Amino acid sequence: MAFDLAVLGAGPAGYAAALEAAAQGLSVALIEKAHLGGTCLNQGCIPTKLLLGGTAAVEELENQARARVATGEIHVDFAALQTKKDRLLAATRKAMRARLDAAKVAVFAGQGRFLSPNTLQVTSERETAEVAFTTCVIATGAKPASFPGLAPDGQAVLDSTRFLALTAMPKSLIVIGAGYIGLEMAQAAHRLGAAVTLVDALDRVAATEDPETSKVLHTAFKRLKWDIRLGVRVQSLVTENSRAVLTLESGDRLEADLALVAVGRTPLTEDLGLDAAGITPDPRGFIPTNEYLEAAPNILAVGDVNGRIQLAHAASHQAGYAARRAAGKETGPYAPGPIPSILYGSPEALRVGLTAAQARAVAQADGGEVTVSRAQLVANPIAQAYAATQGQVQVVWSNDKVVGISAVGRDVSRLAVAACMIVEEAWTPADLHRVIFPHPTLDESLHEALCAPRQDQ
Amino acid sequence: MAFDLAVLGAGPAGYAAALEAAAQGLSVALIEKAHLGGTCLNQGCIPTKLLLGGTAAVEELENQARARVATGEIHVDFAALQTKKDRLLAATRKAMRARLDAAKVAVFAGQGRFLSPNTLQVTSERETAEVAFTTCVIATGAKPASFPGLAPDGQAVLDSTRFLALTAMPKSLIVIGAGYIGLEMAQAAHRLGAAVTLVDALDRVAATEDPETSKVLHTAFKRLKWDIRLGVRVQSLVTENSRAVLTLESGDRLEADLALVAVGRTPLTEDLGLDAAGITPDPRGFIPTNEYLEAAPNILAVGDVNGRIQLAHAASHQAGYAARRAAGKETGPYAPGPIPSILYGSPEALRVGLTAAQARAVAQADGGEVTVSRAQLVANPIAQAYAATQGQVQVVWSNDKVVGISAVGRDVSRLAVAACMIVEEAWTPADLHRVIFPHPTLDESLHEALCAPRQDQ
Numbered sequence: 001m002a003f004d005l006a007v008l009g010a011g012p013a014g015y016a017a018a019l020e021a022a023a024q025g026l027s028v029a030l031i032e033k034a035h036l037g038g039t040c041l042n043q044g045c046i047p048t049k050l051l052l053g054g055t056a057a058v059e060e061l062e063n064q065a066r067a068r069v070a071t072g073e074i075h076v077d078f079a080a081l082q083t084k085k086d087r088l089l090a091a092t093r094k095a096m097r098a099r100l101d102a103a104k105v106a107v108f109a110g111q112g113r114f115l116s117p118n119t120l121q122v123t124s125e126r127e128t129a130e131v132a133f134t135t136c137v138i139a140t141g142a143k144p145a146s147f148p149g150l151a152p153d154g155q156a157v158l159d160s161t162r163f164l165a166l167t168a169m170p171k172s173l174i175v176i177g178a179g180y181i182g183l184e185m186a187q188a189a190h191r192l193g194a195a196v197t198l199v200d201a202l203d204r205v206a207a208t209e210d211p212e213t214s215k216v217l218h219t220a221f222k223r224l225k226w227d228i229r230l231g232v233r234v235q236s237l238v239t240e241n242s243r244a245v246l247t248l249e250s251g252d253r254l255e256a257d258l259a260l261v262a263v264g265r266t267p268l269t270e271d272l273g274l275d276a277a278g279i280t281p282d283p284r285g286f287i288p289t290n291e292y293l294e295a296a297p298n299i300l301a302v303g304d305v306n307g308r309i310q311l312a313h314a315a316s317h318q319a320g321y322a323a324r325r326a327a328g329k330e331t332g333p334y335a336p337g338p339i340p341s342i343l344y345g346s347p348e349a350l351r352v353g354l355t356a357a358q359a360r361a362v363a364q365a366d367g368g369e370v371t372v373s374r375a376q377l378v379a380n381p382i383a384q385a386y387a388a389t390q391g392q393v394q395v396v397w398s399n400d401k402v403v404g405i406s407a408v409g410r411d412v413s414r415l416a417v418a419a420c421m422i423v424e425e426a427w428t429p430a431d432l433h434r435v436i437f438p439h440p441t442l443d444e445s446l447h448e449a450l451c452a453p454r455q456d457q
Numbered sequence: 458m459a460f461d462l463a464v465l466g467a468g469p470a471g472y473a474a475a476l477e478a479a480a481q482g483l484s485v486a487l488i489e490k491a492h493l494g495g496t497c498l499n500q501g502c503i504p505t506k507l508l509l510g511g512t513a514a515v516e517e518l519e520n521q522a523r524a525r526v527a528t529g530e531i532h533v534d535f536a537a538l539q540t541k542k543d544r545l546l547a548a549t550r551k552a553m554r555a556r557l558d559a560a561k562v563a564v565f566a567g568q569g570r571f572l573s574p575n576t577l578q579v580t581s582e583r584e585t586a587e588v589a590f591t592t593c594v595i596a597t598g599a600k601p602a603s604f605p606g607l608a609p610d611g612q613a614v615l616d617s618t619r620f621l622a623l624t625a626m627p628k629s630l631i632v633i634g635a636g637y638i639g640l641e642m643a644q645a646a647h648r649l650g651a652a653v654t655l656v657d658a659l660d661r662v663a664a665t666e667d668p669e670t671s672k673v674l675h676t677a678f679k680r681l682k683w684d685i686r687l688g689v690r691v692q693s694l695v696t697e698n699s700r701a702v703l704t705l706e707s708g709d710r711l712e713a714d715l716a717l718v719a720v721g722r723t724p725l726t727e728d729l730g731l732d733a734a735g736i737t738p739d740p741r742g743f744i745p746t747n748e749y750l751e752a753a754p755n756i757l758a759v760g761d762v763n764g765r766i767q768l769a770h771a772a773s774h775q776a777g778y779a780a781r782r783a784a785g786k787e788t789g790p791y792a793p794g795p796i797p798s799i800l801y802g803s804p805e806a807l808r809v810g811l812t813a814a815q816a817r818a819v820a821q822a823d824g825g826e827v828t829v830s831r832a833q834l835v836a837n838p839i840a841q842a843y844a845a846t847q848g849q850v851q852v853v854w855s856n857d858k859v860v861g862i863s864a865v866g867r868d869v870s871r872l873a874v875a876a877c878m879i880v881e882e883a884w885t886p887a888d889l890h891r892v893i894f895p896h897p898t899l900d901e902s903l904h905e906a907l908c909a910p911r912q913d914q
Contacts, residue, residue: 012896040896046838049897053842054526057517061531069511069538072531074518081526088841095836313896320890340895379552381503384545385510414871417900420892421878433777435881438797438873439469439497439770440506446874 001106003029005326006120006133008112008272011038013139013303013315015096017323022103024327029131030105031112031122036093038141039304040312043161046092047085048184051164052344054081055191059346060386063410067387078169078192114273117296121273135298135326138287139319140272142265142304150176155239156258160185163260169194170257174246176234178205180343182262183217186226187345189260196226197254199246203231206343210355213408216391220347227254237261267305282307291333293322300325314339338423340416347391348413353404353423359396368398371454377409381440386410393449400454402427405446415446422450458563460486462783463577463590465569465729468495470596470760470772472553474780479560481784486588487562488569488579493550495598496761497769500618503549504542505641508621509801511538512648516803517843520867524844535626535649571730574753578730592755592783595744596776597729599722599761607633612696613715617642620717626651627714631703633691635662637800639719640674643683644802646717653683654711656703660688663800667812670865673848677804684711694718724762739764748790750779757782771796795880797873804848805870810861810880816853825855828911834866838897843867850906857911859884862903872903879907 005021007014010032018030035042055076064070100107108131110124120131144159146152152159158166160181169192175182178200186196198205198221204214205221205228221228233249237259244259267285274281279295282288286307287295295301300322303315317336324330343349354362359370377383377391391409395402403426405419418435425431427450437447462478464471467489475487492499512533521527557564565588567581577588601616603609609616615623617638626649632639635657643653655662655678661671662678662685678685690706694716701716724742731738736752739745743764744752752758757779760772774793781787800806811819816827834840834848848866852859860883862876875892882888884907894904 045897049838050842053839054521054844056843057514057521057527057529057531060514060517064511064514064533067541068534069541070514070531070533072514072529074514074527074529074531076521076527077525084524084526088838092836092838311896313893316896317890317893337891337893339893342895342898379549381506381545381549382510385507386513387511411871413895413898414868414900415874416895416898417872417892417903418874418878420894421875424892433774434794435874435877436770436774436794436796437877438799438870439768439773440502441799441870441873443871443874 001029001129002132003027003106004134005029005323006031006112006131006136007139008120008136009038009139009141009303009305010036010107011139011141011303011315012040012312013141013319014038014137015100016316017137017139017302017319018100018105019103020320020323021326022105024324024329026323026327028105029108029133030100031108031110031120031131033109033111036096037089039143041092042089043164045312046089047164048188049344050085050088051081051188051192052184054084055188056346058191063387069387076192079167082167111271113271114277117277117298135300136277137319137322137326138272138295138299138301138305139303139315140268140305142267142310144261145264145266146261147263149236150234150261150263152261153239156242156244157237157239158258158260160260160262171195172256172258173197174199174244174254174256174259175262176200176237176246176259177262177264178202178230179208179262179264180206182260184344185260185262190224190226195256196224197229197256198226199229199232199234199248201231201233205230206349209343209349209351209408210357210394210406212392212394213349213351213406216408217343217347217349220390265304265310267307269305292325293318293334309339311339311341338420340420342413342416344413346388347409348411350405350407350412350416350419352406352416352419353402354396355404355406356394356396359398359403363398371397371456373397373449373452373454375445375448375452377442377445380442380445382442383409383445393445395449397454400428402450407446411442414442418443418446458486458586459589460484460563461591462486462780463488463569463588463593464596465577465593466495466596466598466760467493467564468596468598468760468772469497469769470598470776471495471594472557473773474594474596474759474776475557475562476560477777477780478783479562481781481786483780483784485562486565486590487557488565488567488577488588490566490568493553494546496600498549499546500621502769503546504621505645506801507542507545508538508645508649509641511541512645513803515648520844526844533649536624539624568728570728571734574734574755592757593734594776594779594783595729595752595756595758595762596760596772597725597762599724599767601718602721602723603718604720606693607691607718607720609718610696613699613701614694614696615715615717617717617719628652629713629715630654631656631694631701631711631713631716632719633657633694633703633716634719634721635659635687636665636719636721637663639717641801642717642719647681647683652713653681654686654713655683656686656689656691658688658690662687663806666800666806666808666865667814667851667863669849669851670806670808670863673804673865674800674806677847722761722767724764726762749782750775750791766796768796768798795877797877799870799873801870803845804866805868807862807864807869807873807876809863809873809876810859811853812861812863813851813853816855816860820855828854828913830854830906830909830911832902832905832909834899834902837899837902839899840866840902850902852906854911857885859907864903868899871899875900875903
């Protein structure tokens with residue numbers, strides 16, 4: 001069978017590429033070896049958010065209890081929550097399938113493998129098919145990474161996929177990795193009753209964020225009585241007597257019912273027959289792409305697999321471009337606007353555009369002047385109402401134009417879209433009163449930060 | 458004493474006017490007969506949000522319990538919540554006072570009254586002062602309205618001010634008025650254990666909103682087992698044997714521990730000596746203003762008192778303009794961007810710009826084509842995670858430009874600022890992919906609504 005476009009992988013990127021290409025009038029084959037929705041829907045963002053949403057009342061009550069406003073007890077039925085999750089994911093996959101069918105996208109279930117720069121072989125348990133294409137979009141995504149001495153063993157040492165499939169939450173959990181994945185899953189585990197130990201080789205949590213964000217997060221997680229070990233190196237993590245046993249290089253030995261290894265994600269480029277397509281992955285396995293997201297003249301790579309940024313919405317945005325390019329509708333290089341990044345849970349963290357450090361690095365090259373303006377959440381009436389006043393909004397300016405916004409605190413993700421628009425439009429002080437921020441909202445902290453004095457530090 | 462600017466009333470409008478004028482270099486007198494912060498801080502938006510925030514966990518738990526994910530019980534200590542509220546309000550007033558002092562605004566405690574178009578007399582229990590001014594901004598706000606047969610009596614029939622000062626929540630509450638004030642307070646009462654009866658002469662709740670919004674709200678409040686009586690007329694509401702007794706024109710008689718009358722707010726223009734300033738209020742008591750917010754050549758009226766719109770952020774926005782105009786910095790007419798309007802609680806309702814009906818009325822005059830595009834929350838993963846999938850986002854287009862956005866559902870207020878920017882920028886279909894919406898967020902429903910087919914109905 002021959003198609004205008006073949007898409008490898010039906011995660012957020014592949015799904016978006018297929019639908020957009022179909023909307024552009026192309027004939028499309030979508031090849032997926034596992035589930036529609038990919039990691040994000042099935043083993044990533046969505047199940048994690050269902051766990052965090054389902055347990056949010058626990059956190060809300062804890063906050064009000066600390067403020068001596070409320071007492072009580074909440075029991076979340078983890079098995080019921082997981083059942084609900086499975087039901088919702090199945091319904092979403094079904095809806096995706098219906099939309100693909102309606103768009104006349106041909107869905108192939110199986111592993112895709114290049115035979116040539118214009119042909120893929122799709123192999124499933126039942127059959128083998130050949131798919132010829134004019135253009136191909138590779139959107140195979142990534143899988144949990146592991147390192148020697150730090151490998152999930154399927155017993156007491158789990159990766160994020162296994163963790164999200166648990167049907168009972170352990171009483172104690174060691175989380176290796178204080179990035180987004182580790183922090184979100186640790187919070188879900190905490191709310192479901194697990195005592196959390198958090199371990200990272202770096203010296204702060206959420207190390208991709210501004211250090212001020214990391215500090216607020218750290219304080220919040222300490223308040224949950226987590227055992228947080230930063231700047232430490234793991235010697236081994238193994239299952240002993242059905243328990244996870246972690247030995248640090250310092251000699252410290254920690255035990256828990258289970259351990260979760262969340263040390264990043266590695267691209268899924270093995271078994272694709274990339275050689276036959278004339279593509280060579282980089283040493284870490286990512287597919288290098290040019291400014292048009294092209295890995296070869298007629299093959300584009302989008303999403304986690306190209307190593308640019310590992311976020312679902314970034315992936316689907318790249319995918320839309322790739323599909324339109326396949327249809328001849330995009331001729332310029334791929335130039336996304338600001339890409340929001342959110343840590344979920346409580347507090348949340350948000351980053352759009354540059355951090356202060358990134359802006360200073362750019363300015364050192366360009367000779368710009370970087371300033372930062374801030375608003376603390378402590379005086380915000382909504383933060384007060386939710387008894388969650390720790391946190392801040394930080395605006396990064398370069399030559400008096402907004403180039404970045406970072407925030408940390410309860411519910412700061414609500415600032416994301418407005419922050420993207422403000423960074424995209426590169427607001428100057430003249431823009432500050434263009435929009436009326438509703439009162440009272442947490443959003444006013446963004447306005448307050450925009451209007452606050454701009455400081456060198 | 459003589460000032461460049463005298464400001465009457467220290468609510469959101471007066472406070473903003475005073476600070477902005479001081480920042481512009483004017484000498485400023487701020488006159489307030491009661492508390493800094495006015496109704497919004499002391500008897501309005503803020504205390505209501507503190508009640509709703511302090512009880513939010515109750516609602517979150519109810520949602521998850523309905524989804525059979527969680528069980529439990531939450532007891533909110535209403536007295537403790539009210540104590541916390543009083544403490545926070547006092548701290549906010551103190552911070553406001555400090556900021557006014559730092560800006561060298563002269564604060565007068567007392568009732569202001571015009572002696573002439575350039576002089577005010579300020580009378581307090583302790584003293585009388587005369588304040589001469591070049592320009593005056595009237596920002597005296599509004600107070601709860603009442604009608605014959607429907608008057609708070611200070612016993613079992615309360616206005617919103619008295620309701621917010623309660624130290625114990627009654628077991629049953631009749632709320633007269635299904636507008637924003639009534640609905641928010643009824644929700645707080647519900648979460649604090651009161652059985653709610655909601656009564657309105659209009660035939661739907663939140664009648665200022667799009668009918669589709671009203672419908673979702675109605676369903677949600679019915680689910681809380683409220684006794685909702687719409688399209689009914691009150692014959693009398695009185696205290697009998699310490700209980701509130703409501704008699705409808707139909708003859709129905711309803712009883713409750715207390716009743717709250719929330720039938721709107723009436724401007725505070727009595728006792729201002731407006732005659733002496735050459736100002737005549739309209740028949741409802743509002744101060745008429747021209748396109749420069751002027752009530753007289755050197756006197757501007759802002760906020761609730763001018764009858765334009767009763768929202769704190771609209772008031773302070775007008776106030777900023779008025780202060781800059783007093784400083785000679787604004788020469789054009791007052792032209793605010795879209796003003797967001799939010800109903801708090803759960804579900805929330807949001808309106809920015811025009812409703813479909815308003816847009817059609819404009820189009821009938823102008824000959825434009827009005828269409829509506831929608832997204833339902835049911836498929837949104839965050840709505841699913843919070844077990845609150847009722848609701849929608851609705852985009853109103855006129856000639857393929859966005860002129861309004863309405864939304865209803867849990868947490869839809871988070872769309873407010875982005876919605877304002879989109880309406881202000883009058884997005885066309887070409888703008889739809891300008892901003893990357895983060896995944897997964899409720900915000901994606903706004904993007905989905907923007908991208909959905911535009912329909913005539």
